[in-house]
Amino acid sequence: RTSFGLIVTDHPPAFLGCFRDVFVDSRLVLPVVVPEDSDAQANITVGCSDQDKCDDSPCQNRGRCVSLGWRSYVCECHRPHEGRNCAEEYITARFGSEDLESYALFSLDADPGDTVTVSMFVRTRQSSGLLLILANSTSHQYLRLWLEEGRVKVQVNNFETLLGRDVFSDGHFHLVSVKLDAAEATLLQSAHRQGSMHIRPVQAHPGDLVFVGGLPDLRASASFGGYFKGCVQDLRINSKRLQFYPISTPVESYSLEKLVNVAQGCSSDNTCAANPCLNGGVCYPMWDNFLCNCPPNTAGQRCKDVKWCELSPCPATAVCQARSQGFECLSNVTFRVESNILHYRSNGMIQRSLRTVSLSIRTRQSAATLLHAQKDSDYLTVSLLDSHPVVELQVGADRVRLQTQGLVSDGEWHTVELSMENQTFLTSRWIMAVDGGQEEPSLSKTPAGGLDFLREGADIFLGGPSPDAVVKFSGCLGTVEIGGLPLPFHHDTEMTLPRPQEERFTRINSNAGLHFGCWGASVCARNPCENQGVCEDLFDLHRCKCTSEWTGPTCQESTNPCISSPCIYGTCTNLPEGFKCVCEPGYSGEQCEAEVDMCENSNCGNGATCLKGSESYSCLCPQNLTGQYCEPPQLPVFTCMGTRWNHSCFNGGNCSEAENTCDCLPGFTGQW
């Protein structure tokens, strides 16, 4: 299956492949079995079984095998591997080991060509430092590469600058490449494009110098963040290597001129040598770094932050809160008449500016002094007036008074926050906000200075204006802070650990009469509610929840008006619109309270006397009168018709039926 011409020509290389059915003049020439030692056929075997060399995977380190016919191959190695089978690796150079000032210097002994692409593997944990400088023979640095804020920065021709996007100094190897075209510089980091910029053309020439990791002059290096600390491997300009330590595979390399404090390999500094972990943390070395295994109550890279609250330093009545470099024991506290007014002083170590006051409060008192702090003529007072929070502040000659619209004496928790309007100034107007500014905050008309007079030697009172005040605050206070520093309700001696923070306010009088937590007066203890009403404690105020039949502040009034028997002489009926009395006879009025005068309109006439009875009256008649109403006797209207014996005829007269007249006895006359 090939031309004879290929066989008969004597040009090497010899044919590599298989033949079959080769006939010459109808005679089979190939394949033909001949004795092994025959000269007629050299290096020919029967069959067609040769194997692809790449099938053996000869390329190491993920190198790609490219088959070249049956008998040969080449490996395309991944950087930084090299050699026929990619078995070798470029030798890493360690810069800045144990913080030595190190650098390497190469010179370009051949023309690198029209474009310049610098590429290398870099590993570091430093966020700044000089990586590489290309300079021409008259010291013009036309390409600079350094680290800034953990990212790679490129500068071309001392002018155009580009900063990489991705953070670089994470202790892993990254492949950095900078490509300078005729008009553009491009920065890549592990194949991720970091950006590009327009540049004026750059040309590298033989004799140019390449500084790696630093410049001979310490001060010159300093302007790029100092000497590089880390490792560089497989540095190339275009495809030509710059080897710090040569590998055994021969490769084309620019010549190394100088190697100062650059070590072979990529060993780590001995980071745990001077144990960097505090508070008993255990150091584990990592490459140019360390890891502290911190005891349970500490945190931070160097176990510097003690988790104070995990040491349970606070008494049971308080909640521990971590503060910078320390902790506070926070609690609520109840003030009553018998409570002491709390007295505080600074510990004399307060450095910060005190420009805020905050407190939370729960009370039903409408007037009281909550906080009073004084030093000489400077003072601060936070009080309640007509249930409104009021602040009075005098600092030097400045005096400020603030009152908010918000009402706080309703038995609920409220916060009062006082601060300087603009804390960048020494004096400013002051703002007071209640409940986080739910109401319009109030702003002082004039400015005044801050509260720095409380930093030392000032007396601060909580719960009243002075230690012996008669009128005291009654209610609860939550956390009270001045400049972010609490006025603690607990004495330092009540804590299992002293508070470690430097800046502190400290209690200086006893806790007598102080109740931790917020407790209202026992308004329901002697149940004030009647008729099975349930007493609700509304903090220093009670409310009776009455059953449906009762109402009124103490459930003293019935919702059924008949219960109170409002009908005096009558029967009560409960109607939706109220009660109705049905009066007994003889009574009237809404509640049947009025006796009816039976004789008022009596019919007793003719001088009769009316006699009242319970249901009616009777007439007491004069002697010559009779009848119910003592009416004069009326002559009956008689007829004598039909009646023989009838009284209708007087004096013995007989009724004459026919004529309706009386037949009078002699001596009498008249109709009857």
Ligand SMILES: *[C@@H]1O[C@H](CO)[C@@H](O)[C@H](O)[C@H]1NC(C)=O
């Ligand atoms: C046969 O192959 C071997 C190894 O490739 C070579 O050295 C030798 O010269 C070859 N023989 C002939 C006759 O070409």
Ligand SMILES: *[C@@H]1O[C@H](CO)[C@@H](O)[C@H](O)[C@H]1NC(C)=O
């Ligand atoms: C080096 O570069 C500078 C600025 O481009 C140039 O002025 C100087 O001539 C160059 N030196 C050489 C030797 O090319």
Ligand SMILES: *[C@@H]1O[C@H](CO)[C@@H](O)[C@H](O)[C@H]1NC(C)=O
């Ligand atoms: C103080 O009282 C408030 C309101 O009841 C509560 O939320 C807070 O947890 C209390 N604070 C402490 C330290 O007990």
Ligand SMILES: *[C@@H]1O[C@H](CO)[C@@H](O)[C@H](O)[C@H]1NC(C)=O
């Ligand atoms: C404080 O005053 C400065 C300077 O006038 C100003 O820039 C800043 O915005 C002010 N801050 C507030 C919170 O008003």
Ligand SMILES: *[C@@H]1O[C@H](CO)[C@@H](O)[C@H](O)[C@H]1NC(C)=O
């Ligand atoms: C009743 O008697 C009195 C005196 O006894 C007399 O004055 C009066 O007129 C009499 N009335 C009649 C209605 O007869």
Ligand SMILES: *[C@@H]1O[C@H](CO)[C@@H](O)[C@H](O)[C@H]1NC(C)=O
């Ligand atoms: C007398 O006559 C009247 C009128 O008719 C009658 O009502 C009355 O009963 C009579 N009396 C007697 C005793 O018969």
Ligand SMILES: *[C@@H]1O[C@H](CO)[C@@H](O)[C@H](O)[C@H]1NC(C)=O
């Ligand atoms: C009335 O009648 C009786 C009996 O009938 C009689 O005796 C008497 O004389 C009569 N009187 C007169 C006035 O007629």
